[in-house]
Amino acid sequence: MYRLVRPLLFALPPSLAHELGMLALAPIEHAAPLRALVHARLAPRDGRIAVRAMGLDFPSPLGVAGGFDKDARRARALAALGFGFVELGTVTAQPQAANPSPNLFRLPADRALINRLGFPNQGAARVTERLLGRGGAAAVGVPVGISIGKSRVAPLDPIEPAIDDYLASFREARRAADFVVINVSSPNTKDLRAMQGPAIARALLSAIARENRAAGAPLPLLIKVAPDLGHEELEALLAVVEEVGLAGVIATNTTVRRDGLATSPEAVEAMGAGGLSGPPLRQRSLAMVRRIRARLGSNVTVIGAGGIESAEHAMDQLQAGADLVQIYTGFIYGGPLLPAAIARGLSDLVARSGARSIQDLVSRPGGATRAAMIGHGA
Secondary structure, three states: OHHHHHHHHHOOOHHHHHHHHHHHHHHHHHOHHHHHHHHHHHOOOOHHHOEEEOOEEEOOOEEEOOOOOOOOOOHHHHHHOOOOEEEEEEEOOOOEOOOOOOOEEEEHHHOEEEEOOOOOEOOHHHHHHHHHHOOHHHHHOOOEEEEEOOOOOOOOOOOHHHHHHHHHHHHHHOOOOOEEEEEOOOOOOOOHHHHHOHHHHHHHHHHHHHHHHHOOOOOOEEEEEOOOOOHHHHHHHHHHHHHHOOOEEEEOOOEOOOOOOOOOHHHHHHHOOOEEEOHHHHHHHHHHHHHHHHHHHHHOEEEEEOOOOOHHHHHHHHHHOOOEEEEOHHHHHHOOOHHHHHHHHHHHHHHHHOOOOHHHHOOOOOHHHHHHHOOOOO
16 A cells, blocks of 8 residues: 555655654544554564563564654554554754755655754653653653653753753653653754764763752663764763763664665755765664674673664664564555554564573574574575
8 A cells, every 4th residue: 555655755845745644643642542453453562572671671672763853753653553662753942944945855766764853742742741741651662762862952062051941841741651762863953963972972872861869769871872873982972871871772773884785876965064864874884783793792781773674674783683673664665554554564483493482592602693594684
């Protein structure tokens, strides 16, 4: 069905198509009987692909990445479609509009997107209230994360206003979230990626971690990193992650690189600046997951994101060292039945391997050997 609808959607500007997609999800979000029907048909029920991480239970390792539902408008609907967890946002302390249009582009030849949206959202307070007004994370039925970023108006020099801005968002997000993602890696907010430098990262992450502990019942905190970090830059940032005691790392955000694309260089140049997502990011994301797991061992949760379009792609991430995986661009190109299809595919891969569970299949060490048994590897 989606194969028939997608050409019509792709004939529209990407932002308009996204809004139509969100509108189509509204009946599932707001009508409990319909949501229950969709959930019964699509939500994963195979305990073999369930994952426990960060003290939370995930019915499958597949989640929707931050950026798809920026204002927590469709969290319950996304869970009903078969996602094992949902990351909402990115939200900022101050409500803000998107960067000037056009700011979102499709690259169909690469099944990719370029965006320079710049954290458009209604503000952390309003987004949190919306989620709480619909029953909070418990009503979503799967773990819910909220991604927080820097408001455009908060300066970075000196750093204190930016830290205060993140803290304001965190105080709101923690009221409704099961975990919080600290986004310092979007290329679409001026100078944001500078916050991945060790000195600034230490100041920011330490402040949020202190706030988290002081509030009682601390939530898992994760940081989302860019795929464009060099080896030494990543090592320095991961040392801070380890020092501060974060629960996890998401690898990765979008890339500013444009190499290896099937889309013509002229067309890509005409689109301009922004973060590239989708299959061109897949190998970079896998490499980052491997490096993060090798550096931090089993002490943190690693979430792989970048170019996942199938159960095999998801399993590659898990075999590379991810505990969980996320999709966004694949969801745009693959449609609303993709989460359930990936979950079924993961169940099939586990069954074919003879493992008792997906966590047994990808457990370290030994996961790579079992990967060979199911005909693919990282």
